[in-house]
Amino acid sequence: MKFAESPVLAPPLPLWRARVVVVLIAGALAVLAGRAFYLQGLEYGFLQAKGESRYSRVLEVPANRGRILDRNGEALAVSTPVKSIWAIPEDVVASRRDLKRLADTLEMSEDDVRKRLDGQGRDFVFIKRQISPEIAARVAALGIAGVHQSEEFRRYYPGGEVVAQAVGFTDVDGHGQEGIELAFEQHLAGRAGTRRVIKDRRGQIVEDLEGSHPAQHGRDLVLALDSRIQSLAFSRLREAVRRHRAKGGGIVVLDARTGEVLALANLPTYNPNNRAQLSGGSLRNRAVVDIFEPGSTLKPLTIAAAIDVGRVTPRTRIQTAPGTLTIGPATIRDAHKSEQLTVTQVIQKSSNVGAAKIALMLRPQVLWDLFEQVGFGREPDLGFPGEASGKVRPYKTWKPIEQATMSYGHGISVSLMQLVRAYTVFADDGKLLPLSLLKLDSPPRGVPVLAPETAREVLAMLETATHPGGTGPRAQIMGYRVAGKTGTAHKQENGGYAADKYFSSFVGLAPASRPRLIIAALIDEPSDGEYYGGTVAAPVFAEVMAGALRILGVPPDAPMKPIELPGPDDEVRESV
Amino acid sequence: MARLNLLLLVLLTVCALGLVTSQHKARKLFVELEREQARTKALHVEWGQLELETRTWALTSRIDKLAHERLEMRAPDPRQVHILRRDLPARAVENR
Numbered sequence: 001m002k003f004a005e006s007p008v009l010a011p012p013l014p015l016w017r018a019r020v021v022v023v024l025i026a027g028a029l030a031v032l033a034g035r036a037f038y039l040q041g042l043e044y045g046f047l048q049a050k051g052e053s054r055y056s057r058v059l060e061v062p063a064n065r066g067r068i069l070d071r072n073g074e075a076l077a078v079s080t081p082v083k084s085i086w087a088i089p090e091d092v093v094a095s096r097r098d099l100k101r102l103a104d105t106l107e108m109s110e111d112d113v114r115k116r117l118d119g120q121g122r123d124f125v126f127i128k129r130q131i132s133p134e135i136a137a138r139v140a141a142l143g144i145a146g147v148h149q150s151e152e153f154r155r156y157y158p159g160g161e162v163v164a165q166a167v168g169f170t171d172v173d174g175h176g177q178e179g180i181e182l183a184f185e186q187h188l189a190g191r192a193g194t195r196r197v198i199k200d201r202r203g204q205i206v207e208d209l210e211g212s213h214p215a216q217h218g219r220d221l222v223l224a225l226d227s228r229i230q231s232l233a234f235s236r237l238r239e240a241v242r243r244h245r246a247k248g249g250g251i252v253v254l255d256a257r258t259g260e261v262l263a264l265a266n267l268p269t270y271n272p273n274n275r276a277q278l279s280g281g282s283l284r285n286r287a288v289v290d291i292f293e294p295g296s297t298l299k300p301l302t303i304a305a306a307i308d309v310g311r312v313t314p315r316t317r318i319q320t321a322p323g324t325l326t327i328g329p330a331t332i333r334d335a336h337k338s339e340q341l342t343v344t345q346v347i348q349k350s351s352n353v354g355a356a357k358i359a360l361m362l363r364p365q366v367l368w369d370l371f372e373q374v375g376f377g378r379e380p381d382l383g384f385p386g387e388a389s390g391k392v393r394p395y396k397t398w399k400p401i402e403q404a405t406m407s408y409g410h411g412i413s414v415s416l417m418q419l420v421r422a423y424t425v426f427a428d429d430g431k432l433l434p435l436s437l438l439k440l441d442s443p444p445r446g447v448p449v450l451a452p453e454t455a456r457e458v459l460a461m462l463e464t465a466t467h468p469g470g471t472g473p474r475a476q477i478m479g480y481r482v483a484g485k486t487g488t489a490h491k492q493e494n495g496g497y498a499a500d501k502y503f504s505s506f507v508g509l510a511p512a513s514r515p516r517l518i519i520a521a522l523i524d525e526p527s528d529g530e531y532y533g534g535t536v537a538a539p540v541f542a543e544v545m546a547g548a549l550r551i552l553g554v555p556p557d558a559p560m561k562p563i564e565l566p567g568p569d570d571e572v573r574e575s576v
Numbered sequence: 577m578a579r580l581n582l583l584l585l586v587l588l589t590v591c592a593l594g595l596v597t598s599q600h601k602a603r604k605l606f607v608e609l610e611r612e613q614a615r616t617k618a619l620h621v622e623w624g625q626l627e628l629e630t631r632t633w634a635l636t637s638r639i640d641k642l643a644h645e646r647l648e649m650r651a652p653d654p655r656q657v658h659i660l661r662r663d664l665p666a667r668a669v670e671n672r
Contacts, residue, residue: 075631080624158631205610206603231636479654550651560655 055198056209062151063190065174066218068167068181070227071260071439076167077181079153079174083136084129089117091146098144105138106131129172130154155181159227161269162234165285166225166437169272178283180223180437183383190218222439224260229253232547234265237521240540241267244526250287251522251540252420253548256515258443259424259433261382262548264288288380291388291413292522295489296350296471296533296574297507298409300458301422303343305370306358308454314344314461320353327401332356335573347461348470350486352408352575359407360400367403368395373449374422374432376414382437390414408575409489416505420520423507426462426483427515430455459483463512466538468566471574475508475538476563477546479556483515484508484541486533488576491525501525502576506537510545511557519545532574 003009039047068077085106094102099117103110106128116125129152136149155170157163168179175189176182193215198207233251241249253263268282284290306312323337334353338345346354359367371377377392391413398406405411414422417435424433424446431446450458462483466475472486487505490497504523509515521540530536566572643649 075627078624078628078631080628081621156628158628158635160635162637204607207606228636231640235637235640555659555661556654 055200057197057199059195059197061193061195061215062153063192063215064217065153065155065170065190066188066220068188069220069222070225070230071223071262072226073222074227076159076163076223076225076227077155077157079155081133081151082130082154083133083149084152085127085131085136085139085147085149087117087125087127087147088123089125089146090123092117093145094147098142101142102127102139102144102147105135105142157272159230160273161271162231162265163225163227164269164272165266165283165287166223166230166264167272169278172275177278178385179285180221180384182385183437184221187221188218191216224255224262224436224439225264226262226551228551229544229548230263230265232551233263233519233544234269236540236543236547237265237267240521240523240536243528244523244530244536245528246523246536247525247527248286249521249523249540250416251544252287252416252520253544254420254424254435254518254520256424256427256509256518258440259421259435259446260440261435261437262517263544285384285386286524287416287522288382288384289386289388289415291390291415292503293412293489293492294409294414294419294505295487295503295576296352296355296408297419297485297487297505297520298412299347299350299355299407300426300462300485301370301374302355302359302367302407303347303461304425304450304454304458305367306362307343307457308370308450309362309366311361312343312358314342314457316343317341318343318346318351318354318357320346320351320357323353325353325356325404327356327404328399330401330405332404333575335575344461344464347458347485348464348467349572350408350465350471350574355407356404359403364395364398364403367406368392368398370449371412373447374425375418376412376422380415380417380421380435382417382435384437387417388415390418409487416520416522419505419507420518423509423518423520425449426455426459427509427518428455459509459512459515462509466508468564468570469572471532471572472506472508472534472538473563473565473571474534475506475542475545476565477510477542477549478563479558479560480510480546480549480554481512481558482508482510482542482545483512484510484538486538486574488531488533488574490576502531504531504533504536506533506541508538508541508545510549511554513557516552516554517545517548519548534572534574 065079067075070076099113100110103113108128113127116127127147139147140149153174155174157167157169159167166179168181169177170181171177176185181188193213195212196209197205198209200206233253237249237251248267250266251263252261254260255262264287266286270277270282272278317340320334320341321337321339323334325332332352334351336349338349341349341351341354343358346358371392376390379387379389402411421432421435425431428446429452430448430450432449433446434444462485463481464470465486466472466482466484472484475482475484485507489503491501491503493501502525504526505521507520509518519541521537521544523536526536
């Protein structure tokens, strides 16, 4: 019997059963094909990511913060990479001995380390931040599980306390907190990037993948500051503050042609490299942020306003006898009595009565206009955080006595930066220069404020003030003609004037034949008996000016004769 | 037909081997590039540290102190300084 004829093969089963099986199998195949199509064609992202995650990694590429340089390219702030040690407390597997060794390597106490690792409920703790790469390598060599390290940047300030308030500092995460670091944060800060790579079994990168964002490094910032002049200004200021047992002081050196700030120093100061010191009043850049009543250093502006509108000439005689001027209940006094003074002598001898009388010849608006035009009452626009705008009350509310006292710098407040800026009108033929903390490629255009003749006449008057017979002979420099004005003002305290606390100041320009530098020096509360601007602030001015002119190689414009100082009896005392 | 197949097989093997070698070379070059980039970074870091060090040694106050104390230098008296002007002949300066 042939196989095919076997009766067993005779179909005892109905045909539909076979069909059901065929349909079921076809259906199952269709489901499989559909699923495969779904995974491959429609929902492929998930699986692809899963696959890639076996070998590809996304790395963070940290960005460098830009350096801060002085005008000669010397670094004032530099970032270098350091390591931070962190841990996931739950993951840390460490014996007592391990912890001890970790603590020793990091120069911490063992308790301190343990306390950090016990940080309850926290899944990320820094053990120590910003340590040197060498120490970090030793920590890595300990091989404690759960203790990791990451790269950070630390900011160093080679200039230290000398430029502290100007440059400012960053916080531990590298964001600007004060000074230029804060003002130019956008320029300095970089943006961290990412990089997608394939890593092999040993953790080495073997290939770059698409989808990387390169890090954008911060850009360098070139300041107008000159480190040499800054260092000189700072050391002379510190000497003067020590010698006169003062509370503090400030000094600003300005390029008279460009308005660039060549030096900006303050006391008290701090060391920005030491994080423990980064709080308190010494952080303030007093020259920019604090305001004071400038006193007699404002007289040249009053006189300039009067000359500019043609009310007086340098030779006009002003009756200052008997040395007092009474307006209503108040009396203005001169320290030295004289019969008549020319307008030039009012500046030279710093006569309050003279300045007040000249001011009272003017309409209030004339004086106010000039104050406004030289930038009093508004910020000097340096871009520095917290710039003071000073206080000048609207002229419509001025009473005659106020107009009189304002002429010699009382009842009006400015910052040292505003004061030094105002003097640019005497340097550049009556034009007010915008100030700049950054190095400029070309000198900016000044805004005309005074007639050029007026500016030159006032400059000549200011020169007489530094000669014997003026209030500031100690501002003289051998070989250079110096123009400048002393200022001595009572400090304000609790709404009134403190009887025995003073601001001593000096603002001056040199060489007077063609001013190159303007320097303003301010000493806060000199308390060793001397407090006149001419004896306290003028010597600081002279030392810094002489040094700075030599550094810049400015040719002398006067014969090399020893400086004549008046004897103790013929010294001209300033009216306070 | 069989000969063509054989030729194609040989071609395929050669191409496959070529791919493997070039892939290997690419990897090696990449590792080298990585290493050089790491070196660049390390040198950059070192440069930054050296710059800091230079600045610390060259602080104006330090130079000033050393010049005064060790080298006994001082700024010349302004009267001892002669300023030469480019637009004047040397003789005119002498006679000043």
